Amino acid sequence: MKRSLPVARRASDARPADPPRQRVALAALSGVSWRRLLGYVAPYRWWMVLALVAMLIATGVGLILPLAVGQLINAIVADGFAFNLNQVAILLVVVVLVQSLFTLVQSYTLSFVGERVVSDLRIQTYTHLQSLSLGFFNGRRTGEITSRVTNDVTLIQTTVTTNLATLLGSVVQFVGALILMLMVSWQLTGLALLLVPAITLLAIFFGRKLRRLSTSVQDRLADASSVLEETVAGVRVVKSFAREPYEIGRFTEAIETTFQTAMSRARVRATFEPLIGFAAWGTLVLVLWSGGRLVLEGSLLPGDLVTFLLYAGAISGTLASFSGLFSQLQQALGAVARVFELLDTPPEITDRPDAVVLSTLAGRVTFDDVTFAYPSEAPSDDAQAPPPAAPAVLKAFSLDVHPGEVVALVGPSGAGKSTIASLVPRFYDIQQGSVRIDDYDVRDVTLQSLRAQIGIVPQETQLFNGTIAENIRYGRLEASQEELEAAARAANAHEFIEQLPQGYATPVGERGVKLSGGQRQRVAIARAILKDSRILILDEATSALDSASERLVQEALERLMHGRTSLIIAHRLSTIKRADRIAVIVAGELVELGSHAELVAQGGLYARLYALQFRPEDQELLPLLAELT
Ligand SMILES: Nc1ncnc2c1ncn2[C@@H]1O[C@H](COP(=O)(O)OP(=O)(O)OP(=O)(O)O)[C@@H](O)[C@H]1O
Numbered sequence: 001m002k003r004s005l006p007v008a009r010r011a012s013d014a015r016p017a018d019p020p021r022q023r024v025a026l027a028a029l030s031g032v033s034w035r036r037l038l039g040y041v042a043p044y045r046w047w048m049v050l051a052l053v054a055m056l057i058a059t060g061v062g063l064i065l066p067l068a069v070g071q072l073i074n075a076i077v078a079d080g081f082a083f084n085l086n087q088v089a090i091l092l093v094v095v096v097l098v099q100s101l102f103t104l105v106q107s108y109t110l111s112f113v114g115e116r117v118v119s120d121l122r123i124q125t126y127t128h129l130q131s132l133s134l135g136f137f138n139g140r141r142t143g144e145i146t147s148r149v150t151n152d153v154t155l156i157q158t159t160v161t162t163n164l165a166t167l168l169g170s171v172v173q174f175v176g177a178l179i180l181m182l183m184v185s186w187q188l189t190g191l192a193l194l195l196v197p198a199i200t201l202l203a204i205f206f207g208r209k210l211r212r213l214s215t216s217v218q219d220r221l222a223d224a225s226s227v228l229e230e231t232v233a234g235v236r237v238v239k240s241f242a243r244e245p246y247e248i249g250r251f252t253e254a255i256e257t258t259f260q261t262a263m264s265r266a267r268v269r270a271t272f273e274p275l276i277g278f279a280a281w282g283t284l285v286l287v288l289w290s291g292g293r294l295v296l297e298g299s300l301l302p303g304d305l306v307t308f309l310l311y312a313g314a315i316s317g318t319l320a321s322f323s324g325l326f327s328q329l330q331q332a333l334g335a336v337a338r339v340f341e342l343l344d345t346p347p348e349i350t351d352r353p354d355a356v357v358l359s360t361l362a363g364r365v366t367f368d369d370v371t372f373a374y375p376s377e378a379p380s381d382d383a384q385a386p387p388p389a390a391p392a393v394l395k396a397f398s399l400d401v402h403p404g405e406v407v408a409l410v411g412p413s414g415a416g417k418s419t420i421a422s423l424v425p426r427f428y429d430i431q432q433g434s435v436r437i438d439d440y441d442v443r444d445v446t447l448q449s450l451r452a453q454i455g456i457v458p459q460e461t462q463l464f465n466g467t468i469a470e471n472i473r474y475g476r477l478e479a480s481q482e483e484l485e486a487a488a489r490a491a492n493a494h495e496f497i498e499q500l501p502q503g504y505a506t507p508v509g510e511r512g513v514k515l516s517g518g519q520r521q522r523v524a525i526a527r528a529i530l531k532d533s534r535i536l537i538l539d540e541a542t543s544a545l546d547s548a549s550e551r552l553v554q555e556a557l558e559r560l561m562h563g564r565t566s567l568i569i570a571h572r573l574s575t576i577k578r579a580d581r582i583a584v585i586v587a588g589e590l591v592e593l594g595s596h597a598e599l600v601a602q603g604g605l606y607a608r609l610y611a612l613q614f615r616p617e618d619q620e621l622l623p624l625l626a627e628l629t
Pocket residue numbers: 001002003009138374393411412413414415416417418419420
């Protein structure tokens with residue numbers, strides 16, 4: 001029953017972890033995703049070109065190093081060699097210097113591109129997230145969504161820059177070293193190459209296994225973080241039910257599952273890396289042994305053998321980095337798929353191409369034969385499966401609220417009151433009938449202008465991190481300090497705000513002062529007053545306030561409602577009696593409509609309810625109504 005109206009359902013409405021993710025991860029293997037990913041680098045292509053050129057130079061120059069070292073040794077051991085020791089030593093220093101310089105350029109430019117891409121992508125995903133409809137958020141856990149914008153995007157950053165550049169560098173190094181090796185000794189090269197395909201196959205085999213396990217680890221970790229998020233956000237519920245041990249159990253279970261999966265991955269990785277290392281070093285020893293024999297036979301200079309060994313070392317290094325890269329790229333694929341899936345989720349509620357901008361309104365709100373069922377919560381990666389048919393929450397519901405009228409929506413929990421209210425700002429689209437403001441169907445006007453005309457005071461006020469002034473100004477960002485204070489005064493909030501340590505500049509929300517329930521409600525009312533919209537939707541708080549606080553809130557609400565069309569999801573008899581008309585809703589249908597006096601005279605459900613009314617004025621009506629229906 002206790003739920004704020006415009007805010008998405010809490011994380012507790014979670015759906016279970018989604019196995020189809022793996023399918024999506026595999027789909028991301030297609031070239032399209034990679035092309036799309038590289039599209040993010042396109043705006044910084046010149047930086048990328050610079051990075052790649054620097055990388056090529058650094059790698060290319062690096063390839064001279066083994067050659068120079070070999071020459072150095074030849075200069076030492078072979079008499080009458082072409083270069084003397086000094087010349088070769090100077091060459092070596094110059095080579096190392098040039099290589100370091102270009103490595104620096106490459107590292108800086110690559111980081112620039114990486115950080116830019118990741119920032120762009122985060123802003124894009126967040127912007128897209130903001131465009132998505134409530135239906136999307138209803139079906140997903142908070143932790144899962146935030147992790148896509150933060151963790152997954154970070155994984156992508158390494159993929160598009162560092163990994164790709166390293167891959168390219170490794171290829172250059174591999175090819176370059178191979179050519180130079182061939183020039184030194186084709187026999188030795190042939191021997192080394194015999195073993196390469198075997199190592200590569202091994203790497204591919206393990207890489208695949210690692211990828212599967214990595215996606216699985218990420219999924220399990222997301223499960224654990226969603227337990228964490230849920231319980232931190234809902235810490236009051238946990239504490240009030242003394243469910244700490246239960247939650248610890250749930251978290252432990254999720255973490256233990258993560259641990260088990262991570263250990264399976266660790267086992268594969270632990271075997272993988274030494275195995276590849278062993279294969280590479282084994283090759284080296286074999287080459288050293290055969291090369292040693294060639295030197296002893298006199299067909300190879302000792303320095304050339306050293307050169308060859310250094311190249312062989314470089315090649316086994318690149319092979320190891322190939323396999324490392326391979327598994328990292330595989331890991332990133334899951335992340336890429338999840339981010340693109342988010343970006344590809346179309347918003348359900350959008351402006352029509354010919355949508356008009358609502359301007360000044362009289363403020364009439366009409367529900368005309370409205371039938372509505374909530375969108376099915378099937379996530380988009382389950383698109384193959386037909387969505388289960390959702391039951392209609394509203395059935396042929398009609399109600400005409402006149403400009404300036406106050407209508408109280410009354411009915412048992414789950415009757416559809418919040419749903420009715422959420423259709424006015426078009427949080428959802430209806431299946432039949434129409435919801436109109438003045439004579440405009442809400443689907444024919446721009447969302448921005450529609451929502452600008454509607455003020456909402458939810459049951460529970462969500463305060464954001466920031467000062468109290470910033471929180472009130474959420475109602476109208478461009479409001480002046482005077483307007484802001486006037487709104488706070490009208491909302492009976494000015495006095496308590498003045499008494500806060502820094503007045504309007506006092507930080508509130510997560511990291512600021514804690515406000516009482518009544519104070520929060522008055523801040524919400526001040527926001528709505530500042531917004532100054534024609535239409536108001538109030539979700540009356542059900543939690544009891546002390547009578548002084550209650551009076552301040554009631555006064556503020558009356559000022560707020562004055563001259564505006566108001567739809568109140570009412571819980572208290574006092575509020576209901578004050579409304580111009582009362583709409584009694586039962587199971588998504590309007591069963592009675594009229595003023596308090598009319599309904600009492602009619603002798604229907606409301607009258608029977610009222611007959612029981614020897615209770616205090618602020619008696620909550622709902623439990624009684626539930627008894628009667
Ligand atoms: N986001 C949602 N997705 C799916 N079903 C929903 C959603 N919100 C509400 N419902 C369902 O729609 C029905 C009407 O809910 P609604 O919240 O409108 O009732 P209400 O009269 O406002 O109840 P309360 O007084 O308890 O807030 C309920 O059966 C509820 O389970």
